[in-house]
Amino acid sequence: MPAFSWPSRYGVVEQSFHWLTLLLVVAAYLLSVGGSEARLYSDALDFQRRMHETAGVTVLGVTLLRLVWRTIDNQPKSPPMPLWMEISGQLMHWTLYLLLLAVPLTAIIGVWLAGHPLTLVSANNIGPWLAPAHDLGATIIEIHTWAGDAILWLVGLHAGAALFHHFILRDTVLTSMLPASFVRPRSPGDSPVKR
Numbered sequence: 001m002p003a004f005s006w007p008s009r010y011g012v013v014e015q016s017f018h019w020l021t022l023l024l025v026v027a028a029y030l031l032s033v034g035g036s037e038a039r040l041y042s043d044a045l046d047f048q049r050r051m052h053e054t055a056g057v058t059v060l061g062v063t064l065l066r067l068v069w070r071t072i073d074n075q076p077k078s079p080p081m082p083l084w085m086e087i088s089g090q091l092m093h094w095t096l097y098l099l100l101l102a103v104p105l106t107a108i109i110g111v112w113l114a115g116h117p118l119t120l121v122s123a124n125n126i127g128p129w130l131a132p133a134h135d136l137g138a139t140i141i142e143i144h145t146w147a148g149d150a151i152l153w154l155v156g157l158h159a160g161a162a163l164f165h166h167f168i169l170r171d172t173v174l175t176s177m178l179p180a181s182f183v184r185p186r187s188p189g190d191s192p193v194k195r
């Protein structure tokens with residue numbers, strides 16, 4: 001399977017970023033710790049909080065790499081569909097990219113302003129690297145929790161749209177993001193595209 005995308009489907013690099021992101025976002029969500037500041041920083045929840053922050057910071061790193069990769073990899077052509085559907089698909093993708101950056105960044109800025117370091121698994125604590133402003137930090141962390149919920153809802157909608165394309169419209173949108181073994185043989189003119 002080629003690294004770069006084909007006119008009809010995403011290449012192995014983009015697909016790996018995509019499905020790794022799904023795993024990391026779901027892990028960060030499931031590992032999230034709510035409640036009071038005392039509960040959040042209690043010894044009992046130290047490991048879970050570190051796992052949550054580590055998964056979230058990895059989402060940020062993977063998203064930055066993915067956006068860089070996107071500048072050198074062409075996107076596959078969409079199958080024929082109404083313009084409104086094409087535009088809403090694009091809008092959803094860019095909203096997801098925005099949240100993939102905003103969710104971890106609001107958390108990091110929020111905890112630093114609140115006077116806490118970034119606490120990762122098997123790494124020294126990082127920061128706080130911002131001057132303390134506890135109430136502002138707490139507000140930004142609250143925005144983080146809403147944005148963390150919002151990304152999961154949007155992913156549900158996005159996955160639902162992909163399944164609708166596959167089972168109802170019966171086009172190639174879903175298979176374009178799946179490994180080669182899921183895809184019917186390509187047409188002879190279908191070759192990797194590079195800029």
Ligand code: HEM
Pocket residue numbers: 024025028029032033034035036037040052053054055056057059100103104105107108111118119141144145148149151
């Ligand atoms: C895509 C990545 C992330 C997702 C989806 C996510 C999701 C969430 C969600 C849903 C909550 C609310 C939990 C609840 O109230 O029950 C939360 C809380 C929290 N997250 Fe994240 N998070 C991510 C990344 C991060 C990162 C990178 C950090 C690093 C600082 C972080 C730090 C926190 C903290 C400190 C809280 C507790 C806030 C509170 O309940 O007072 N998160 N996160």
Ligand code: HEM
Pocket residue numbers: 018021022023025026070075078089093094096097100155158159160162163173174175176177
């Ligand atoms: C955390 C979870 C997910 C995130 C953040 C996410 C994000 C994205 C983004 C940003 C793109 C656009 C890629 C680009 O053109 O640069 C995309 C494409 C795609 N995603 Fe997801 N996705 C997630 C989960 C899923 C799931 C669960 C499915 C299917 C069940 C799915 C199916 C697809 C398909 C088929 C495309 C290609 C759509 C097209 O080219 O029109 N995604 N995804």
